[in-house]
Amino acid sequence: MERIPVAGPWITQKEIEYVADAVANAWYSHANIYHERFEKAFADYLGVRYAVSLPSCTSAIHLSLLALNVGPGDEVIVPDITWIATAAPITYVGATPVFADIDPKTWCLSAESLEECITPRTKAVIPVDLYGNMPDWDAIRDVARRHGIAIIEDAAEAIGSEYKGRKAGSLGDTGVFSFHGSKTLTTGEGGMLVTNREDIYHRVLFLRDHGRKPGEFWNTEVAYKYKMSSMQAALGLAQLERIEELIARKRQIFAWYWEELSDIDGITLNYEAPGTKNTYWMVTVVLDPSWGIEKERLIALLGERNIDSRPFFYPLSSLPAYEHLEQAKQARQRNQVSYRISPYGVNLPSALNLSREKVRYVCEALKDILLRRSKAFSRNESADVETL
Numbered sequence: 001m002e003r004i005p006v007a008g009p010w011i012t013q014k015e016i017e018y019v020a021d022a023v024a025n026a027w028y029s030h031a032n033i034y035h036e037r038f039e040k041a042f043a044d045y046l047g048v049r050y051a052v053s054l055p056s057c058t059s060a061i062h063l064s065l066l067a068l069n070v071g072p073g074d075e076v077i078v079p080d081i082t083w084i085a086t087a088a089p090i091t092y093v094g095a096t097p098v099f100a101d102i103d104p105k106t107w108c109l110s111a112e113s114l115e116e117c118i119t120p121r122t123k124a125v126i127p128v129d130l131y132g133n134m135p136d137w138d139a140i141r142d143v144a145r146r147h148g149i150a151i152i153e154d155a156a157e158a159i160g161s162e163y164k165g166r167k168a169g170s171l172g173d174t175g176v177f178s179f180h181g182s183k184t185l186t187t188g189e190g191g192m193l194v195t196n197r198e199d200i201y202h203r204v205l206f207l208r209d210h211g212r213k214p215g216e217f218w219n220t221e222v223a224y225k226y227k228m229s230s231m232q233a234a235l236g237l238a239q240l241e242r243i244e245e246l247i248a249r250k251r252q253i254f255a256w257y258w259e260e261l262s263d264i265d266g267i268t269l270n271y272e273a274p275g276t277k278n279t280y281w282m283v284t285v286v287l288d289p290s291w292g293i294e295k296e297r298l299i300a301l302l303g304e305r306n307i308d309s310r311p312f313f314y315p316l317s318s319l320p321a322y323e324h325l326e327q328a329k330q331a332r333q334r335n336q337v338s339y340r341i342s343p344y345g346v347n348l349p350s351a352l353n354l355s356r357e358k359v360r361y362v363c364e365a366l367k368d369i370l371l372r373r374s375k376a377f378s379r380n381e382s383a384d385v386e387t388l
């Protein structure tokens, strides 16, 4: 059997036709037609005023920080569990990342930990809708409002997720998305920044195009060149016109896993809190530590059966990239939930081309690994346990 990939898109004839049309026609006076259509449709879909297409979500976070005037001397709080792209732009602007703990159910930023991490230097927080899960947004927004700090919502992994009827990405001062090839909606590489704030919108347009007003050749600041191509925008528009179908497929894949795995003791799957909608970018399993199987081992065992999987994110504060930071040292002491869950979490195959049969195959493999483990335990064959 072909190797089962961990993530990947669903491309149809519609996407091919839109991209071909952009290649043929999106030039001269039509150069921006696909950007305009994609941004307008995206803003409408989210129910926000402005959307700016960008080359990546990382650039959207970078521009968000710049537009919010975050710089040297400022602190920005991020959850300890996320992809490093959430935090790296904090360093780009000369500010300091502070790593807060996560909630044990949603695996997203804990509002209590956020509040504990706030100091007089805190300027912003970047909550993450991790794997499509939604955090307790009411609590997070309440903390941010009481302390007067800005919110950048990292919805890179959560297009279509909802919190009390509001779409992921629409809950902060800015919201940011990734359209990397692994994401539910892809443009190959790409990103979007959304906001309801006119001041941020104009500042972002200025900063992402070498510090000039659109169309002018008079640069008043040294800034950045962060633009998406029209071919990418055409691909994004086609995908967005199919968004309900893409999300339904993601939810179907999760439902298949749930059918197979939810009655096994000692494993936890993604959580969907009441009042939220999870779009399950990555179906994720967290094993109870009593299994004694760490994520690297489980990934290797699945790999032997031709199944690709990924580690639950390592706490940022554990990474060599942040070793030198005093903030990371403090986080390693403080963030007990992050350090308890991360060693035992694995992202299972969640690509949009997955079939029912493949999900069954993955679940059978996982169950077999766990069964062998418990048999070895019950025979107390420590040698077997070691080699599992």
Ligand SMILES: Cc1ncc(COP(=O)(O)O)c(C=O)c1O
Pocket: 055, 056, 057, 058, 059, 082, 083, 085, 086, 128, 154, 156, 157, 177, 178, 179, 180, 190, 191
């Ligand atoms: C939570 C999170 N934030 C940010 C990013 C960065 O996205 P991009 O690769 O488009 O810059 C990713 C990408 O994987 C992500 O998962």
